[in-house]
Amino acid sequence: MYPEILRRPTREVKVGSIGIGGSNPVRVQSMTNTPTWDIDKTLFQIRALVDAGCEIVRVAVPDEKSAEALKTIVKESPVPIIADLHFATSLGKKAIEAGCAGIRINPGTFKNRKNLDELVELCKEKGVCIRIGINAGSLETEVLEKYKVPDYRAMVESALRWVSYIETKFKYYNIKVSLKSSNWWETVRAYEEFSRYSDVPLHLGVTEAGGLIPGTIKNTMAISCLLMEGIGDTIRVSLTADPVEEVYVAYExxxxxxxxxxxxxxxxxxxxxxxxxxxMELYKKVESIVRNLKADVKIAVMGCVVNGPGEAKHADIGITGGKGVGFIFKKGKVVKKVKEEDLLKCFVEELKEFLKQHPERVFDQRSLSLLDEKLV
Ligand code: SF4
Structure with missing residues (x-):
């Protein structure tokens, strides 16, 4: 059973071929942390992210050589690329010319409005999606003077100002918004407040969230809270960790x-x-075997055969063991007893058999072959 979620209606925008908002599913995105100018390393990471299920990848464009590298990266990436820009309009123009499907800007950091205007004009001409990335740590002076502290009200006012500026002056609507703070509750309040006034799709995330455990918790609290209210069209779980972990956490x-x-x-x-x-050892092994399996199946890893199968009878397939023997169970009933050393092999065979009987549950047939590879 899951919570009943009524998603807030938003307009549909496009990042290349990927629709965000409207009736699209909540999209999963992440960001590379390789030097963008290192084309091989960046493409390698992009492919790893895509294999994990990432649908849009953002890359930082801090310098000329990174902007130059984008030409190859965009051409070879299997998913749309978003350029992450700070201050430098000239790099933004190069990123757009290189074929980036989106840019992320924090308009408050553009000291010269003319530079921002030129960038928006170019986005409009090329159909490039603009993310207005409001960050509590870098709000424009007028807003900060009004609110004194960079709280959720200040973030919302800043976001609404920039949305209105781009829509009114340029009649350009292919935009989305993020309102990130490192405080998860401030983040939630900012998104809630913004969504009262606008149908612009929202990119959810908590900034500077921390490493794998604290970052996962902060992100999960903010993102889940908002998604349960129907707010949020795309998510990025930002972690000080391998970005592939961000994608796994997002899907979790x-x-x-x-x-x-x-x-x-x-x-x-x-x-x-x-x-x-x-x-713990058995769990780690099972997790590693099924880590890249793209299928809707519930797997139980339990500590004893006396209670385990019953306690996990909601699971499609389960595994347990004790005193040199192992057991496979399905829907609470033991179906196989094997020697402990054959347990994982038997589990994979039974899992494959289950998925063969339920092909509608398999999202990527290729990921089935990875199950055997992990056993070797
Ligand atoms: S009784 Fe329950 S918690 Fe204890 S080992 Fe068995 S399955 Fe695990």
């Missing part, structure tokens, strides 16, 4: 809200005095 959030499923749901028990196997 979406899956648990019943919004999108790409990967198996793995459930496991916390273990107790009845456990007779090294469950």
């Amino acid at each position: 959030i979406l899956k648990n809200l019943g919004l999108r499923t790409l990967y198996p749901d793995i459930v496991s028990c916390p273990t107790c005095g009845r456990c007779e196997i090294d469950l």
